[in-house]
Amino acid sequence: MIRVAAVGDIHMGPDSQGLLRPAFDTLPDCADLLLLAGDLTRHGTPEEARVVAREVRGLPVPVVAVLGNHDHHDEQPEKVAAILRDAGVTVLEGEATVVDCAGTRVGVAGTKGFGGGFVGRCAGEFGEPLMKEFVRTTRRSADALRAALEGLDRQGCEVRVALTHFSPVADTLAGEPLEIYPFLGSYLLAEAIDTAGADLAVHGHAHMGSEHGMTAGGVRVRNVAQPVIRQAFSVYQLHTAEQPV
Numbered sequence: 421m422i423r424v425a426a427v428g429d430i431h432m433g434p435d436s437q438g439l440l441r442p443a444f445d446t447l448p449d450c451a452d453l454l455l456l457a458g459d460l461t462r463h464g465t466p467e468e469a470r471v472v473a474r475e476v477r478g479l480p481v482p483v484v485a486v487l488g489n490h491d492h493h494d495e496q497p498e499k500v501a502a503i504l505r506d507a508g509v510t511v512l513e514g515e516a517t518v519v520d521c522a523g524t525r526v527g528v529a530g531t532k533g534f535g536g537g538f539v540g541r542c543a544g545e546f547g548e549p550l551m552k553e554f555v556r557t558t559r560r561s562a563d564a565l566r567a568a569l570e571g572l573d574r575q576g577c578e579v580r581v582a583l584t585h586f587s588p589v590a591d592t593l594a595g596e597p598l599e600i601y602p603f604l605g606s607y608l609l610a611e612a613i614d615t616a617g618a619d620l621a622v623h624g625h626a627h628m629g630s631e632h633g634m635t636a637g638g639v640r641v642r643n644v645a646q647p648v649i650r651q652a653f654s655v656y657q658l659h660t661a662e663q664p665v
Contacts, residue, residue, distance in 0.1 A: 422521050422579050422660065423450060425481075427653040428457025428624020429645040431490065432471045440475050443652030447481045451655050452521035454481055456509070457624035457644050458488025458532060458585030461500065469500040473507035482519045484510045486530040488585040488624060512583065514564030516572050524660055526579045527572030529616075531565045533586030533609050533623070534558040537602035558586075562608035569616030578660045582613045582621040582639075591633025592643035593626050610635040619658050 425447055430440065447454055454476070461468035469491075476483050491500050501511040510517045512530030519526045536543045536558045545555040565582060572580050587593055587605030596604060604626050613621050614637030621635065624645040631648055633641035644654055 422524055422526055422658045423452050424455060424581060424620065424622075424656045424658060425451035425453065425653040426455040426457060426622045426642065426644040426656065427646055427649065428488065428585065429459040429627060429647065430472070431459055431462045432475065433462045433468050434471060437471050437474060440652050444476065444479055447479060451481060451653075453519050453526065454479065454483045454653065455528065455581070455583050455622055456483065456485035457583060457622055458486050459490040459624055460485065460488065460504075461491050464491045464494040464496060464500055466496060466499050466503060469503040473503050473509070476509060477507040479508075482510070483508065484512065484517060484519070484528045484530065484583065486512055486532050486583050486585055488532060514561065514568060516568035518572065518575055518577060524579065525575070525577045526581070527575065527577030528581045528583055529565055529568035529572055529618075530583035531561045531568075533561045533565075533584040533588070534606060535586060535603045536606035536608065538590045538605070538607045541601070542607060543602060558606045558608050562606070562612040565609060566612035566616045569613065569618055573617065579658050580618045582618045584609055584621070584623045585625050587623045587626055587629070587641070587643065588613055588621055589633045589635055589641050592623070592629050592631065592641055594630040595628045596626050604629075613637070613639050620656060
């Protein structure tokens with residue numbers, strides 16, 4: 421059994437240093453790895469990124485992250501990612517990584533994702549160039565996520581997790597105003613997850629949403645935005661192929 425700890429939308433700044441570290445220090449007792457589902461900073465500044473880096477530096481479990489929209493706000497996402505990587509965090513964008521958890525190969529494929537909406541109420545790749553680019557941005561993220569997950573399958577991972585910031589399903593947005601669903605996620609991400617296969621999908625972004633959801637293909641989806649889970653992190657148990665549910 422693999423224990424996956426996850427949290428997103430921690431929105432750290434200079435005044436929040438040390439708030440999560442005591443809880444993170446307990447991770448070896450309850451989890452095999454930690455996933456950070458974006459919006460780790462408030463405005464995406466290097467100063468805020470260094471706060472996050474100090475919070476997770478030296479943790480005794482692997483830490484894998486994607487960035488969120490807040491982490492892009494200061495238009496320095498590369499610097500934010502570099503600071504986190506210097507602290508030992510694996511930051512993904514259309515990529516995958518394999519973590520050894522007690523002899524089990526756990527693959528994590530990650531991308532920030534983007535908006536666009538869900539089946540029946542979604543934006544289309546039609547009309548003005550800006551609208552086309554909006555949808556193409558999500559499509560590129562979804563295609564990269566699918567390819568990354570498929571790559572993990574070829575690497576023989578026993579467990580695969582899809583990590584995004586934007587939501588792949590509408591289920592985990594329940595509680596948010598319907599008018600903003602198109603800006604909270606896209607069905608294209610769920611299509612990528614179902615096509616390639618995964619054991620769990622984790623996202624953040626929807627502060628007023630719900631924790632539990634599922635793709636059309638039956639993949640469990642969890643919204644781990646901190647305002648939703650209301651704790652330092654949640655832990656999800658995944659069974660390996662040798663130990664079916």
